[in-house]
Amino acid sequence: MSIQITIDGMEINTEEGRTLVEVAAENGVYIPTLCYLRNQSCLGTCRVCAVRVNGNISAGCTVRVGKDMVVEVNSAEVADMRKAIVEMLFAEGNHNCPSCEKSGRCQLQAVGYEVGMTVARFPYRFEKRPPEFAAGKIWLERDRCIFCQRCVNLMRDAASGKKIFSISNRGHRARIEIDVGLADAMPPEQVKQAVDLCPVGAILEKRIGYDEPIGQRKYEVHSLRERTLNTEGASS
Amino acid sequence: MKNAIQSILERYGFDRTRLLDMLRDVDSAFGHLPEEALPLLEAGLGLSRADIRETASFYHFFHQEPTGKHRIYLSNSVVAKMNGFHAVRAALERETGVRFGQTDPRPGLFSLFETACIGLSDQEPAMLIDHVAFTRLRPGKVADIIAQLRQGRSPDEIANPTGLPDNDVAYVDALVESNIRTKGPVFFRGKTDFRALLEQCLSTRPEQVAHTIQKSGLRGRGGAGFLIGLKWSLCRGSPDEPKYIICNADEGEPGTFKDRALLTRSPREVFMGMVIAAYAIGCRQGIVYLRAEYTYLANYLNEQLRALEREGLLGRDIGGRKGFDFSIRIQLGAGAYVCGEESALIESCEGKRGTPRVKPPFPVQYGYLGKPTIVNNVETLASVTRIMAEGADWFKSLGTAGSAGTRLLCVSGDCGKPGIYEVEWGIALNEVLAMVDAKSAHAVQVSGPSGECVSAEKDGARKIAFEDLACNGAITIFNRERDLLEIVKEHMQFFVDESCGICVPCRVGNVALLEKIQRVIDGKACQNDLDDMVRWGGIIRKTSRCGLGGSSPKPILTTLEKFPEIYRRKLVEQDGPLLPSFDVQAAVAGYAQTKKDLEREVEA
Numbered sequence: 001m002s003i004q005i006t007i008d009g010m011e012i013n014t015e016e017g018r019t020l021v022e023v024a025a026e027n028g029v030y031i032p033t034l035c036y037l038r039n040q041s042c043l044g045t046c047r048v049c050a051v052r053v054n055g056n057i058s059a060g061c062t063v064r065v066g067k068d069m070v071v072e073v074n075s076a077e078v079a080d081m082r083k084a085i086v087e088m089l090f091a092e093g094n095h096n097c098p099s100c101e102k103s104g105r106c107q108l109q110a111v112g113y114e115v116g117m118t119v120a121r122f123p124y125r126f127e128k129r130p131p132e133f134a135a136g137k138i139w140l141e142r143d144r145c146i147f148c149q150r151c152v153n154l155m156r157d158a159a160s161g162k163k164i165f166s167i168s169n170r171g172h173r174a175r176i177e178i179d180v181g182l183a184d185a186m187p188p189e190q191v192k193q194a195v196d197l198c199p200v201g202a203i204l205e206k207r208i209g210y211d212e213p214i215g216q217r218k219y220e221v222h223s224l225r226e227r228t229l230n231t232e233g234a235s236s
Numbered sequence: 237m238k239n240a241i242q243s244i245l246e247r248y249g250f251d252r253t254r255l256l257d258m259l260r261d262v263d264s265a266f267g268h269l270p271e272e273a274l275p276l277l278e279a280g281l282g283l284s285r286a287d288i289r290e291t292a293s294f295y296h297f298f299h300q301e302p303t304g305k306h307r308i309y310l311s312n313s314v315v316a317k318m319n320g321f322h323a324v325r326a327a328l329e330r331e332t333g334v335r336f337g338q339t340d341p342r343p344g345l346f347s348l349f350e351t352a353c354i355g356l357s358d359q360e361p362a363m364l365i366d367h368v369a370f371t372r373l374r375p376g377k378v379a380d381i382i383a384q385l386r387q388g389r390s391p392d393e394i395a396n397p398t399g400l401p402d403n404d405v406a407y408v409d410a411l412v413e414s415n416i417r418t419k420g421p422v423f424f425r426g427k428t429d430f431r432a433l434l435e436q437c438l439s440t441r442p443e444q445v446a447h448t449i450q451k452s453g454l455r456g457r458g459g460a461g462f463l464i465g466l467k468w469s470l471c472r473g474s475p476d477e478p479k480y481i482i483c484n485a486d487e488g489e490p491g492t493f494k495d496r497a498l499l500t501r502s503p504r505e506v507f508m509g510m511v512i513a514a515y516a517i518g519c520r521q522g523i524v525y526l527r528a529e530y531t532y533l534a535n536y537l538n539e540q541l542r543a544l545e546r547e548g549l550l551g552r553d554i555g556g557r558k559g560f561d562f563s564i565r566i567q568l569g570a571g572a573y574v575c576g577e578e579s580a581l582i583e584s585c586e587g588k589r590g591t592p593r594v595k596p597p598f599p600v601q602y603g604y605l606g607k608p609t610i611v612n613n614v615e616t617l618a619s620v621t622r623i624m625a626e627g628a629d630w631f632k633s634l635g636t637a638g639s640a641g642t643r644l645l646c647v648s649g650d651c652g653k654p655g656i657y658e659v660e661w662g663i664a665l666n667e668v669l670a671m672v673d674a675k676s677a678h679a680v681q682v683s684g685p686s687g688e689c690v691s692a693e694k695d696g697a698r699k700i701a702f703e704d705l706a707c708n709g710a711i712t713i714f715n716r717e718r719d720l721l722e723i724v725k726e727h728m729q730f731f732v733d734e735s736c737g738i739c740v741p742c743r744v745g746n747v748a749l750l751e752k753i754q755r756v757i758d759g760k761a762c763q764n765d766l767d768d769m770v771r772w773g774g775i776i777r778k779t780s781r782c783g784l785g786g787s788s789p790k791p792i793l794t795t796l797e798k799f800p801e802i803y804r805r806k807l808v809e810q811d812g813p814l815l816p817s818f819d820v821q822a823a824v825a826g827y828a829q830t831k832k833d834l835e836r837e838v839e840a
Binding site for chain 1: 282283284285286287289290293294572589594595596732733734735736737738739740741743744745747748751768772775778779780781
């Protein structure tokens with residue numbers, strides 16, 4: 001059904017039941033996302049897409065648009081909430097962009113730029129997060145995991161359908177884990193897929209480090225905003 | 237080991253949704269979840285190691301490391317700490333020769349753990365030994381219990397010396413007191429003719445039953461207060477089949493214990509509420525999700541279910557109505573507060589981590605096993621039974637316009653008569669305090685840590701009702717001598733421990749708030765820190781995925797509002813450009829050590 005909604009006062013015609021972050025992007029309004037993947041079931045874990053919908057704050061990736069919905073994306077208060085959540089992630093993990101293999105291709109780093117973050121308002125934790133090298137082709141750099149659950153939900157062993165990645169423990173003790181046997185059975189394409197699926201530099205292929213020159217990396221060529229808004233020449 | 241695991245798998249029909257039960261059995265058979273057991277479970281259930289580990293490591297009653305023969309869980313709730321917790325804790329360490337939280341590769345007779353509120357705030361300090369409850373502890377009593385365990389007696393034999401069968405209410409009474417202080421119009425009435433009641437329900441159409449509940453104005457007693465009749469109608473209207481009903485007996489909010497008393501004194505009222513719901517929405521299978529802390533109720537409740545089956549009030553052709561089949565099973569939890577959230581509870585019933593789902597879809601459309609499901613609290617279901625007996629109008633005449641009926645209050649803390657009270661919604665806080673003999677009440681924690689901390693002086697006239705001071709049942713009273721900041725810290729620690737961690741604001745933000753409150757207690761905070769807490773708390777509340785993060789900053793936010801002086805007293809002035817909490821010595825102290833560690837790492 002054709003409906004009308006407003007985003008930051010702009011009237012938009014769209015179809016009922018579509019995902020808010022998509023509708024916004026098509027109409028030139030960028031809402032930052034980290035865990036969200038187009039055409040995949042909604043994870044709703046990162047909350048970076050927080051927007052105000054009919055007066056209440058919701059994660060934009062979980063919202064299906066409805067008739068006369070009033071959405072607020074870029075007010076100072078809501079924008080600051082999104083920025084705070086990004087800052088929380090930088091305070092929680094150990095994110096050293098200059099030495100990270102994923103720098104320039106990391107969605108967290110890109111979102112950090114988009115929300116205008118310079119430093120986290122929250123105290124940095126600097127916790128020890130031991131890496132996991134046990135699998136043959138993949139290693140986990142736990143310092144960088146943001147617990148988005150993309151790998152947990154989407155990476156399955158082709159033969160058995162079993163989970164390859166999982167989160168152990170709960171709350172602030174949560175930890176990304178890998179099933180070594182299943183990981184070693186991953187074909188090379190699936191390894192690459194897992195590395196690309198990870199929005200940060202937590203899942204990495206062994207024996208590959210910095211394989212793209214600075215200046216030519218994904219988000220340096222086209223920014224995350226350009227890619228999300230599908231600006232001419234950029235693609236997500 | 238192989239045979240033991242195989243028989244556990246068989247016990248639950250190799251059903252992946254029963255993973256919690258299997259892990260409970262493995263854990264109790266071996267004292268932990270041994271690494272060797274995992275491949276057998278993997279093979280039996282078609283799961284990966286990663287999959288089993290994510291569930292196994294989520295719940296705090298599962299152990300990854302070996303434990304002693306007897307596992308002792310001492311409740312470290314705020315109320316326990318007001319009633320001699322520290323002396324009891326010290327006595328436990330002294331008598332057992334074991335330290336709390338200590339892991340021993342070759343454990344002996346005992347392992348000691350602290351655990352959050354175990355639903356016995358009216359008789360703290362309390363502990364569970366291998367799931368058997370011991371209450372009103374004192375160092376002498378602890379010494380006696382440990383001595384008996386050393387002589388080879390089981391916790392059951394000690395708590396229940398006359399050997400009452402554990403499926404009898406007398407067994408439960410031997411372990412814990414029900415402490416029901418008042419009997420009101422709705423609960424603990426006794427003597428209900430369930431057969432007649434059922435026949436009366438069956439003589440009307442299912443829609444009519446849902447309509448009666450809707451007309452009564454009954455709202456969910458778990459906390460959110462959703463209209464029950466509406467929830468039922470939505471579930472009934474969902475086109476998908478089969479449908480499920482779940483009784484939420486995961487009473488985890490610190491300071492609540494009414495569901496324990498209802499399940500002890502009135503289990504049939506609760507189960508009949510489920511039967512009535514099953515008739516109203518058209519469902520054949522129900523689950524009671526019972527928190528692990530109430531394991532000592534499980535055999536008694538199972539016996540009550542069997543008795544209802546024998547009487548034809550549960551099972552096949554219920555009440556003589558051909559084709560009205562409905563059965564109930566008990567699902568025990570394994571230790572996780574967040575499972576009280578209905579979608580997390582459903583995940584847990586499916587044998588998974590207790591993480592709240594993304595909503596929509598809501599459980600009435602997509603619940604247990606993806607099917608339409610209603611999740612109702614124990615007290616809600618007991619109310620249903622009474623409403624069907626007495627009528628919607630009768631129920632609606634009780635309470636206030638927006639909060640029909642009565643509410644069970646669980647009163648604990650600084651008062652003369654802790655226990656359970658039935659009150660009509662709309663009662664003033666002052667009246668409650670007078671009724672429970674709380675002469676020196678200063679602060680009252682209403683609804684536990686997730687609720688509000690209010691001032692007895694300023695808020696005494698407020699009414700307990702959804703329209704004013706909403707209350708999930710917990711009323712915890714503190715007098716002027718109690719250190720409210722310490723209590724706030726305990727409550728924040730609770731949320732940090734119990735956050736499932738799936739969303740960022742709750743997982744990360746609460747840790748930052750806990751650090752802030754410690755900074756206040758340490759006398760190193762300035763006004764800027766208080767402003768941060770208010771701003772950060774607001775962000776966490778608004779952006780979190782479920783009600784846990786939606787309320788976790790409230791211990792700080794509500795005390796800042798009602799008792800600003802306890803914070804102000806602790807503040808220091810900022811002198812110069814540095815925050816008072818910044819300690820330059822501490823900031824650089826780790827440098828030498830880090831350098832040494834790095835050098836050692838490089839060498840290795």
